[in-house]
Structures are given as structure tokens and as C-alpha cells.
Amino acid sequence: MPIHPQFPLTFTPLDVAGLTMRNRVIMGSMHTGLEESKGGFDKLAAFYAERASGGDVPGSSGAGLIVTGGISPNFRGRLGPHSTTLWRSGQIPKHRKVTDAVHNEGGLIAMQILHAGRYAHHPFSVSSSPIQAPIGRFKPRALSARGVERTIAHFVRAARLAREAGYDGVEVMGSEGYLINQFLATRTNHRSDAWGGPLDNRLRFPVEIVSRIREQCGPDFAIIYRLSMLDLVDEGACWDEVVTQARAIENAGASIINTGIGWHEARIPTIATMVPRAGFAWVTRRLMGTVAIPLVTTNRINDPAVVEQVLSDGCADLVSMARPFLADPEIMVKSFGGRSDEINTCIACNQACLDRIFTGQVAGCLVNPRAARELELPAVPAPVDVNGKSARRFAVIGAGPAGLSCASELARRGADVHLFEASPSIGGQFRLAQQVPGKEEFAHTLRYYSGLLKRHGAKVHVNRRFNAEDAKDFDVVILSTGVKPRVPAWADLSRSDIVTYDQVLRGEVEIGSRAAIIGSGGIGFDVADFLSHPSSTADPAVQFQKDWGVDPTVDTPGGLIKPERLPPPRELWMFQRKSTKPGANLGKSTGWIHRATVKKRGVTAVTGVTYVKLDDAGLHYELGGEAHLLKVDHVVLCAGQVSVLDLAQELQSKNQDVHIIGGAKAARDLDAERAIEEGYLLARSF
Ligand code: NAP
Ligand code: SF4
Numbered sequence: 001m002p003i004h005p006q007f008p009l010t011f012t013p014l015d016v017a018g019l020t021m022r023n024r025v026i027m028g029s030m031h032t033g034l035e036e037s038k039g040g041f042d043k044l045a046a047f048y049a050e051r052a053s054g055g056d057v058p059g060s061s062g063a064g065l066i067v068t069g070g071i072s073p074n075f076r077g078r079l080g081p082h083s084t085t086l087w088r089s090g091q092i093p094k095h096r097k098v099t100d101a102v103h104n105e106g107g108l109i110a111m112q113i114l115h116a117g118r119y120a121h122h123p124f125s126v127s128s129s130p131i132q133a134p135i136g137r138f139k140p141r142a143l144s145a146r147g148v149e150r151t152i153a154h155f156v157r158a159a160r161l162a163r164e165a166g167y168d169g170v171e172v173m174g175s176e177g178y179l180i181n182q183f184l185a186t187r188t189n190h191r192s193d194a195w196g197g198p199l200d201n202r203l204r205f206p207v208e209i210v211s212r213i214r215e216q217c218g219p220d221f222a223i224i225y226r227l228s229m230l231d232l233v234d235e236g237a238c239w240d241e242v243v244t245q246a247r248a249i250e251n252a253g254a255s256i257i258n259t260g261i262g263w264h265e266a267r268i269p270t271i272a273t274m275v276p277r278a279g280f281a282w283v284t285r286r287l288m289g290t291v292a293i294p295l296v297t298t299n300r301i302n303d304p305a306v307v308e309q310v311l312s313d314g315c316a317d318l319v320s321m322a323r324p325f326l327a328d329p330e331i332m333v334k335s336f337g338g339r340s341d342e343i344n345t346c347i348a349c350n351q352a353c354l355d356r357i358f359t360g361q362v363a364g365c366l367v368n369p370r371a372a373r374e375l376e377l378p379a380v381p382a383p384v385d386v387n388g389k390s391a392r393r394f395a396v397i398g399a400g401p402a403g404l405s406c407a408s409e410l411a412r413r414g415a416d417v418h419l420f421e422a423s424p425s426i427g428g429q430f431r432l433a434q435q436v437p438g439k440e441e442f443a444h445t446l447r448y449y450s451g452l453l454k455r456h457g458a459k460v461h462v463n464r465r466f467n468a469e470d471a472k473d474f475d476v477v478i479l480s481t482g483v484k485p486r487v488p489a490w491a492d493l494s495r496s497d498i499v500t501y502d503q504v505l506r507g508e509v510e511i512g513s514r515a516a517i518i519g520s521g522g523i524g525f526d527v528a529d530f531l532s533h534p535s536s537t538a539d540p541a542v543q544f545q546k547d548w549g550v551d552p553t554v555d556t557p558g559g560l561i562k563p564e565r566l567p568p569p570r571e572l573w574m575f576q577r578k579s580t581k582p583g584a585n586l587g588k589s590t591g592w593i594h595r596a597t598v599k600k601r602g603v604t605a606v607t608g609v610t611y612v613k614l615d616d617a618g619l620h621y622e623l624g625g626e627a628h629l630l631k632v633d634h635v636v637l638c639a640g641q642v643s644v645l646d647l648a649q650e651l652q653s654k655n656q657d658v659h660i661i662g663g664a665k666a667a668r669d670l671d672a673e674r675a676i677e678e679g680y681l682l683a684r685s686f
Contacts, residue, residue, distance in 0.1 A: 001059075007304055007335060009311040014064070014318065016294060017255040018220030019108055019168055021064035021318075024311060025332060026258075026296060027051055028322035029112040029171060029226075030353070031069035032372050033362035035084040041094040045101035046374040050329040052107025060336040062107055063325065064318070067171045067224065068098070070114025073158035074151065077115030077179065080360075081122045086111070086158045092165045099166030110169035110222055111162040113155055117179030118188070119264060126151075127182045128189040128196065128205075135265045148195050151179075152208050159213040159223075169222025172209055174249075175260020180206045181228050184245065187235035187558075199241055206245070207252045214253030224296075225254040229283045232266035232550070236558025243290050250291045258296040258320060259284045268548045269593045271323075273348035274438030275300045276540040281315040282552065288314060296320045302327075302346045302441070304335035321346075326353055326365040326372070342451055344368055345444035352673045354589040366673040367445050369405075369680040377684065384415040384686050391416060392475035392686070397466045397647065400428020401672045402662025403480030404449040406679030411456035413683065418459045418474070420466040426450065428482050429663070430672065432505040436526045437533045468650045476657045476686070479648055480679060483641035483663035483670060488518070490613050491637060498614055501527050501638045512633020516573045516619050519638035520582035520605065522671075525594040527638050528574055532601040534566035547600075568601040573630060575621070579608035643667045 004011035014021045034040040034047065048068075054060035072078045072085045086095065095111070102109040118127040118140040126147065127140035143151060159170045174180040182188040183205040189196050195205055206225070213223055227249060229242050237245070246257055261280045262270040269275050277300050284297035297316035301307060302324040310319055324331050327346035334343050344367050352364040352371075365371035370379070385391045392415070396407040399421035407419040425431065427446045434442035453460055471477050485500040487493055493500075499509050501523050511531055517524050536543045545552055549563035576582055582605045583595050598605075609628075612620035618631040643664050651658045661682055662675035 004336065006338060006340075007308045010304060010308050011336060014294065017169060017222040019222055021108060022061040022106070023064040023332060024318045025064050025307060026318055026320040027063035027066040027325045028298060028320035029067040029069055029173075030322040030326065030363070031079075031357055033357055033360075034372055035069055035071070036082045037362055041097050043372065043375055045097040047372055048098055048107075048109065049101040049105050050374055050379070051325045052102045052105040052109070053329075053333070054106065054336075055330060055333040057333050057337045060333045062105065062329070062332050064108070065168070065222075066102060066107060066109045067320075068109065068111045070112045070173055071158065073113050073115055073154040076120070076124050076126045077117070077151070077154070078122065079114070079116040079120060086161050086165075087154065089161065089164065092161060095162070095165035095167070103166065108168045110171050110224055111158075111165075111167045112171040112173055113158045113162075114173040115151065115155070115179035117182045119178055127179065128191055131188055131190070133177070133265055142191070145193055145195070148205065152205070152212060155209045156212045156216050160216050163217050163221055169224060169255065170213065171224040171226055171258065172206070172213070173226050174206050175226045175228035177228075177231075177233070177263025177265055180209070181231070181263060184228070185231060185233075185236050187233060199244060203245055203248050207248050210249055210252035210254050222255045223253060224256045224258050225249045226258040226260045228260040228263070229287060230261050230280065230550070230554060231558040232262040232268045232270070232560065233558045234560065236263070236560075238557055239286065239554035242287065242554065246287055246291050250293050254293060256294050256296060256318070257287075257291065259298050259316075261299050267592070267596065268550060271299055271348065272350060272590045272593055273441055274544075274593065274597075275348070276544055277301065277303070277306050278310050278315075279541045279544055281310045281313070282541070283554070285313070285315040286554070288316065294318055300348060302348065303343070304331070304340050323348065323353055323365075326363065327368050341447065344448045345441065347439075347441040347445060349587075350589040351587055351671065355587045358588045364673075366676060367448070369677040381413055381684055384410065384413045393473065394418070394476045394478065395420060395466065395471065395474040396478045396480060398428065398480040398482050398662075398664065399426035399460070399462070400480060400482045400662060400675065401430055401445075402482070402664075402675035402679040403428070403478070404446075404453075404679070405676040406478055406480060406661060406683045407458050408449050408452040408456065409680050409683035410686070411453055411458035413686075415686070418461060419453065420464050420470075421460070421462045422465040424463050426460065426462065432502055433526070435505045435507070436530050438529070439526070466647070468647060468654070471651055471654070471656050476659070477651055478682065479645065479651075479658060479660045479664050480662045480675075481644040481646070481664040483667045484644050485637055486640045486642050487637060488611065488639055490611050491518075491635070492614070495614065497633060498635045498637070501636060504636055505530060509634070511570065511636070513570045514632045515570060515634040515636060516575060516630060516632045517636050517638055518575050518611070519640060520574045520576040520607070521638065521640065522586060524574055524576075524638035525583050525586065525598060527636055528572055528598045528603050529594065531570060531636075532568040532572055532598060532603055534568055536566055563600070565600055572598075572601075572603045573606055573632070574598065574603055575606050575609050575611075577609060577611075582607060641667045641670065
């Protein structure tokens with residue numbers, strides 16, 4: 001195979017366990033929820049096939065290897081009451097659909113075997129010891145010695161059945177705080193029998209699993225072992241234990257070692273957007289050279305240039321990406337074909353993938369409404385206005401996420417579409433969001449949409465306010481005019497010390513050393529982060545380790561040290577009228593990070609207030625029936641938004657074909673996921 005001019009290491013094949021991976025990228029395990037849904041394996045087959053496919057680019061391929069979402073080896077190991085298992089041959093045919101679909105595209109696929117242990121959301125959970133997880137609802141029962149033996153046999157049975165179902169290998173989930181991790185760490189393993197106590201005993205559980213799988217499945221079957229290299233919890237492993245474990249797992253017959261970072265109960269972000277790109281690749285790098293089998297690095301790698309860099313820095317032999325394949329099934333094809341700038345980049349928001357999974361829904365993707373809906377929404381939709389209809393002209397008004405998504409999909413379907421934006425640049429709320437520290441990735445979504453619009457010939461008019469008169473030139477008008485900040489009645493915007501969040505994020509005002517934020521929702525937290533963010537010249541990955549207390553030597557158990565935070569640039573107060581926890585509605589997987597960040601920076605939360613006024617003395621409010629006054633330099637309004645719908649009535653009264661999407665349609669609970677999906681689905685409806 002010729003050397004790839006741009007990404008030579010990424011596109012160097014790798015032979016492992018009798019298989020040839022066509023490139024160095026693994027599509028990492030990610031539960032989609034399709035596994036448990038009706039007809040889910042047909043949908044999964046289509047989902048994985050797209051990600052294995054090399055498209056129509058000669059010599060190209062999708063992921064070098066796909067790892068499925070976690071499949072449990074027995075009843076007690078299920079994550080939830082309805083989670084998928086593989087324990088009998090009658091379950092093989094549905095898995096066959098998936099393996100056949102991937103193989104038809106020339107891809108490879110391994111099944112992840114996951115035993116949830118004490119993370120199970122059902123009352124039949126088991127663990128090494130009967131210790132409830134801080135994030136668990138049920139106290140697990142300790143496995144008896146016979147129970148341990150049975151569980152090992154169930155792992156082996158699942159691997160054997162996986163092989164029969166056509167999988168090219170299995171990934172044994174030994175990290176993230178699941179059952180195997182619970183045996184390995186003294187935090188959770190308090191046993192005094194042959195499976196507890198010294199490290200050799202605690203290691204026996206994964207070693208027996210891997211060696212017996214190798215024995216049963218033969219040499220030409222890949223065994224990937226996901227090893228927790230950085231537990232990020234008290235009483236987790238130190239580095240010497242990680243090295244001992246890696247060597248033992250290699251000797252037991254593993255083909256590849258994948259990196260696990262952080263237990264689910266860890267209170268340090270590991271994959272959210274504020275984690276710097278490849279921010280944990282240093283962990284895998286430490287292990288390079290200590291074992292002979294290939295190592296995989298992972299976490300917050302979402303771009304082909306970063307993949308190549310990580311490989312050329314010697315951090316790993318392979319790179320695993322999961323969410324980036326949700327965002328763009330063609331990420332490898334575009335990288336191979338020199339079209340990296342066309343990639344729909346995962347912005348690490350977790351909103352439509354993990355947050356949906358954690359609330360029992362099927363995963364999707366905020367920036368890719370087709371994700372996990374490949375059968376329902378074919379990749380190449382029919383052109384607009386086929387079947388003899390005369391071609392319609394479309395005007396999309398407002399280039400925020402909803403308008404961009406709608407206009408670009410219409411253009412992709414060959415429609416004559418004009419996108420009007422009153423401000424000098426496209427992006428709307430996304431342009432504001434990318435100013436928030438850690439949300440810089442949002443800029444990539446705008447780069448993606450700009451490219452789509454250009455390539456498909458949409459006419460984009462910035463600095464251009466569309467009026468009712470303009471509408472006569474169009475057959476269809478789509479209003480995606482977005483939102484504007486809500487201004488409470490007591491807030492007098494003519495005062496220079498009262499400003500709205502968009503003015504702050506656009507950098508139009510210099511906020512003083514004491515400020516009050518009105519509203520503690522998503523935007524209130526973003527603004528609090530923006531205004532309390534200390535400036536640092538340190539390398540972002542190093543600063544992240546200091547901020548969150550990650551030990552770069554992993555000499556301490558779990559790799560935890562005392563955080564060293566820089567002082568915030570100003571004093572902040574966050575207010576809300578409700579008495580509930582501030583930020584209670586933030587995403588399940590990221591809300592705790594936002595709350596912890598502002599708390600650690602000393603932001604004071606004040607809830608249950610009634611606002612009175614702002615005057616030269618400061619902000620007047622009532623709390624518990626008492627009057628309060630807070631001296632501040634500025635008050636920043638983050639009190640929700642209202643729809644901008646100036647044109648709607650006038651156009652509708654002229655019998656114009658008008659559609660309203662995104663924030664213009666409903667400002668309440670607006671989020672980018674809904675805006676992008678609405679725009680996309682409307683564009684596909686014509
Ligand atoms: P939001 O999350 O609904 O929060 C609005 C805040 O304004 C609430 O704290 C509310 O609290 C307050 N408020 C409402 N009416 C008010 C009034 N008349 N006077 C004073 N305060 C008032 O909305 P958002 O912050 O504007 O965010 C918009 C959307 O984007 C939301 O869906 C949000 O989840 C999403 N978003 C999420 C994130 C994230 O997850 N990190 C970041 C940005 C945006 P009280 O009514 O109790 O005072
Ligand atoms: Fe990435 Fe967000 Fe899509 Fe999840 S929802 S895959 S984090 S862009």
C-alpha cells in the first residue's frame with residue numbers, strides 16, 4: 001500500500017491476531033441504545049456498515065476496526081434491566097446481521113463484553129465486595145468464589161458465541177469502574193480469599209478471563225483488553241500496578257491493550273469538551289515499550305491531524321475514537337481523500353449521545369441528526385422538486401444552527417437556496433458559544449456548514465436584513481431568526497452597568513471586578529465560566545491536570561493529587577428565583593463539571609431570590625422576606641431568551657409559504673440539538 005501523503009502513520013495497516021487492520025483508527029465502543037430497541041440490530045447493522053465503509057474513494061476504508069457497545073455476558077452483568085446480553089446461541093442471528101454488514105464493507109468488528117458489576121441499574125447486581133457505588137442505586141452482592149468462577153466462564157462463553165456470530169474479536173471491558181476494575185482496585189475489592197488482597201490475587205480475575213478466552217477462541221481471534229491506566233478515584237491503581245497488569249494481560253494472551261481513563265464515578269472530566277484534545281494521550285505513552293502488543297490511546301481525539309500527531313509522538317500504536325464516528329461516519333474516508341476540512345467534527349458536547357443514553361433514549365448526535373437513524377434517513381436523499389414539479393426558490397432567514405442546517409441540507413438536495421443573515425457572519429448562538437472556554441470546538445461546526453453551503457451552491461448573504469418585500473422572489477421562506485436575550489421588567493438597559501450575555505460573549509463590554517449573573521441556566525453557567533476563567537500561558541493539557549488534580553506521574557493511587565487552581569479574575573455571584581439547585585437542568589454527563597468549575601472558582605450561588613432593581617448603590621433583591629443589597633460593577637442578564645419573529649405575521653398574512661424553526665419557533669428549552677434537527681428534517685421534507 002502506498003504511503004499516504006498527509007497521514008502516513010494513520011494509514012499504515014496493522015496485522016494483529018491474523019487480521020489486517022486497514023488503518024490505525026479504531027471506532028471505540030459506544031452504546032447507542034439501538035441494541036435494545038425494536039428492530040435495533042437491523043439499524044445497528046446499517047449504522048456500523050456506514051462507519052466501516054470506504055465509500056467511493058479508491059483504496060479508502062472506514063474505521064480500521066469497530067468495537068461494539070457493551071454486551072453483557074450474563075443476567076447479573078447487565079447495565080440496566082433491558083440491556084443486551086450474549087449468553088445463548090439463539091441470540092447469534094441478530095449479531096450476524098451486524099458482522100455481515102461490516103464484513104460486506106471490508107471492515108472488522110469486535111464485540112465488547114461488559115459486566116457492569118456494581119454500576120448495574122437493577123437489584124441483581126454483583127461485585128467483588130458488597131460496596132455500593134456513589135453513582136449506583138443498588139448495593140451489590142459479593143460474588144462467592146463459585147460465583148467468580150461462573151462469571152469467568154460467562155465471559156468466555158460470550159467470547160465463544162461472539163466468534164460464532166462472526167465477530168473478529170472481543171474487547172474485554174476492564175476499565176471505567178466496571179466489574180473487572182472493581183476486582184482490581186482496593187477501593188472496591190475487600191476480599192480475603194484468592195480473588196482479593198495482594199495485587200496478584202486481584203489480577204487473577206482479568207487474567208483468567210483473558211487466558212481462558214484465548215484458549216477457547218484460538219490464536220486468530222483478536223482479544224482487546226481495555227485497561228484502566230488512570231483510575232482517577234481514591235484507592236485506585238498506581239503506575240507500577242498498571243504496568244504489572246499490562247504485562248500479565250499480555251502474557252494471558254491479549255492481542256491489543258486499549259486505554260481506559262477514569263471510573264464513571266470519578267469527579268474529573270475525561271471526555272467532555274473542556275478536556276484538551278488528546279489530553280490523556282500522555283498516559284498511554286507512559287506504557288509504550290513496557291509490553292510488546294499494540295497499545296491504543298483514546299479520549300478527546302476528534303481530528304485526523306491529532307490522530308497523526310499522537311501516533312508520531314509515540315503515544316500509541318493505534319487511536320480509538322467513538323463519538324467522532326457518530327458525528328461523521330465518513331471521517332476516515334474524508335481524511336484519506338484529502339478532505340479533512342469537510343469533516344463534521346464532534347464537538348464533545350455529549351448532549352445527544354451520552355446524555356440521551358443516560359436517560360434511556362437512543363443515542364444521536366447534535367451535529368449529525370442522521371446518527372443512528374441511517375435506515376430512516378438515507379445518506380443521499382432524493383433531489384428537491386423531482387417528479388415534474390417546477391423548481392422552487394427557498395429563502396432561509398437567519399444563519400444560526402437551525403438555518404445553517406436547513407439551508408445546507410436543501411442545497412445538498414439540489415435546491416435553489418438563499419441564506420440571509422443580518423449580522424456580518426454566520427453562526428448565531430454557536431458563534432457566541434465558541435467564546436466560552438472549552439467550547440472552541442463549536443467553531444468546527446460553522447466551518448463544516450460553511451463548506452457544505454459553498455460546495456452545494458447555496459447563496460449566502462451576510463449583513464443583509466431580509467424584509468417582507470424580498471419574500472416575493474421566493475416560493476418558500478424559512479424563518480430561523482433565532483432568539484434574543486430576555487430582559488426582565490426591572491432591568492433598565494439604558495444603564496451602562498446592566499448588560500446582556502451576548503454583549504459579554506461578543507467582547508463588547510469590559511466587566512468589572514464584581515459582577516452578578518442573573519439566571520443560572522446553561523447560559524448563566526457559560527457566562528460564569530467565561531468571566532471567572534483565569535488566564536494561563538501553560539500548556540492546556542498541563543493546566544488541565546493542575547486544575548483538576550491529576551498526577552502526571554501516577555505515583556499516587558488513582559493518579560489523584562491536590563488541585564492547584566489559578567485565582568479567578570473577578571468576584572461573581574449567580575442568581576436565580578427558584579430555590580432548586582443551580583444548573584439542575586444542565587446535561588447529565590456535563591452538568592456536574594460546570595457546577596464544580598464555578599464552585600471551585602469561588603462563584604457564590606444565590607437562589608430563591610426576588611429581584612427588585614439595580615441602582616447606583618448596587619443590585620437590590622429580596623431573600624427569605626429580607627431586603628438585600630449587593631454592590632457590583634455589572635449585572636449580566638442570562639435570564640433566558642425570547643423568539644425573534646418580526647417577519648412571521650406579515651409574511652403569513654400575504655399567504656406566503658412560511659416555515660418557522662429553531663429558537664424562532666420556541667425559545668423555551670431551546671438547544672442546538674433541536675435547532676439543527678428541526679432545520680435538517682424540514683429540509684428533507686420538501
Ligand atoms: P435556561 O437554562 O432556561 O435558564 C434561564 C435562567 O433564567 C434560569 O436560571 C431562570 O431561573 C432564569 N429566568 C427565567 N426567566 C427569568 C426572568 N424573567 N427574570 C430573571 N430570571 C429569569 O436558559 P438559558 O440559560 O438561556 O439557556 C438556553 C438553552 O440552551 C437551555 O436549553 C440550556 O440548557 C441550553 N444551554 C445549555 C448549556 C449547557 O448545558 N452547558 C449551555 C448553554 C446553553 P429562574 O426562573 O429560577 O430565575
Ligand atoms: Fe460529539 Fe456532541 Fe455528537 Fe456526542 S452529540 S457525538 S459529543 S457532537
